[in-house]
Amino acid sequence: MASVDAEIKLQNRVLHWLIDDLGYTFLGNLEDIDNTPIREDLLRKHLKECGYTSDQISRAVSELTTKAADQVSTLYEANKAVYALLRYGLQGVRDESGNRPTVHYIDWDVVSNNDFYVAEEVSVLRYDHKTRKRPDVVLYINGIAVGMMELKRSCVSVGEGIRQMLTNQKPENIQGFFNTMQLLMAGNEAEGLRYGVIETPEKYYL
Numbered sequence: 001m002a003s004v005d006a007e008i009k010l011q012n013r014v015l016h017w018l019i020d021d022l023g024y025t026f027l028g029n030l031e032d033i034d035n036t037p038i039r040e041d042l043l044r045k046h047l048k049e050c051g052y053t054s055d056q057i058s059r060a061v062s063e064l065t066t067k068a069a070d071q072v073s074t075l076y077e078a079n080k081a082v083y084a085l086l087r088y089g090l091q092g093v094r095d096e097s098g099n100r101p102t103v104h105y106i107d108w109d110v111v112s113n114n115d116f117y118v119a120e121e122v123s124v125l126r127y128d129h130k131t132r133k134r135p136d137v138v139l140y141i142n143g144i145a146v147g148m149m150e151l152k153r154s155c156v157s158v159g160e161g162i163r164q165m166l167t168n169q170k171p172e173n174i175q176g177f178f179n180t181m182q183l184l185m186a187g188n189e190a191e192g193l194r195y196g197v198i199e200t201p202e203k204y205y206l
Contacts, residue, residue: 006153006154007136007151007152007153010151010152010153010188010189011120011136011137011151014137014149014151015118015120015137018118018137018139019118022116023116024116024117024118024139025115025116025117025118026117026118026119027039027117027118027119027140028119028120029119029120029121030119030120030121030122030123031121031122031123031134032123033123034123034124034125034132035119035122035123035124035138035177036065036068036069036124036177037068037144037145037176037177037178037179037180037181038061038064038065038068038143038144038145038180039117039140039143039144039145040061040065040143041143042115042117042140042142042143043061043064043105043142043143043144044057044061044143045115045143046114046115046142046143047060047061047103047105047142050104050107050113052103056092056101056103057103059090059092059103060090060103060105063085063090064082064085064090064105064144067081067082067085067179068082068176068179068180069176069179070176070179071175071176075169075175075178075179075198075199076198076199078176078179079178079179079180079181079198082179082180083182085105086105086106086144086146086180086182087106087108088102089102089103089104089105090102090103090105105142105144106141106142106144114141114142115141115142115143116139116140116141117139117140117141117143118137118138118139118140119137119138119140120136120137120138121134121135121136122134122135122137122138122145124174124177125174126172126173126174127171127172127173127174127175128172133168133173133174135148135149135150135165135168135177136149136150136151137149137151139183144180145177145180145181146180146181146182146183147181147182147183147184147185148165148178148181148183148184148185149185149186149187150162150164150165150185150186150187151186151187151188152186152187152188153188153189154188154189154190155190156188157188157191158186158187158188158191158192158193158194158205159186159202160186161186161187161188162186162194162196162202162205163202164186165184165186166199166201166202169198169199178198181197181198182197183195183197184196184197184198184200186205194206
């Protein structure tokens with residue numbers, strides 16, 4: 001029980017840092033719902049505030065959610081396709097003037113034009129559609145899950161958190177939830193925080 005309490009305290013400290021110091025909006029404890037990597041309501045809200053039309057928003061959200069839900073491609077291929085959309089946006093159809101307006105999911109130039117969210121205990125349905133995995137902390141930009149943290153008590157190595165994330169990336173677990181992930185982190189109070197990306201072997205986490 002004490003070990004569970006130690007992990008909860010660490011998780012709460014990290015959440016307070018993200019919320020109070022960095023200005024993230026807390027989405028709450030999401031263990032009671034089945035989560036996907038795209039929060040469509042938050043993404044649509046952001047794109048609407050950016051001034052895109054309803055048609056542009058619908059097409060952009062559909063394109064991203066389709067790529068994020070890809071279970072046919074390898075994790076690397078699916079993640080690369082999502083990254084391309086996040087980095088460069090989605091080009092629209094050519095208009096009468098010959099322009100092809102681009103919908104940008106993330107404003108890479110002005111950080112304050114984005115909405116940052118964090119949630120804890122994010123329940124995700126496994127491939128069997130019966131059991132679940134539950135990452136400790138998930139970070140979202142404009143409703144898109146782009147970061148994950150696994151936090152351990154000080155007597156449990158950071159490696160345990162890394163191995164947990166590597167296991168979760170397997171097809172039989174919650175591989176699809178990693179299609180949008182850009183930064184994976186594991187940490188404890190004794191060793192600090194280490195980070196990598198999808199499929200990074202444990203020895204290469206920094």
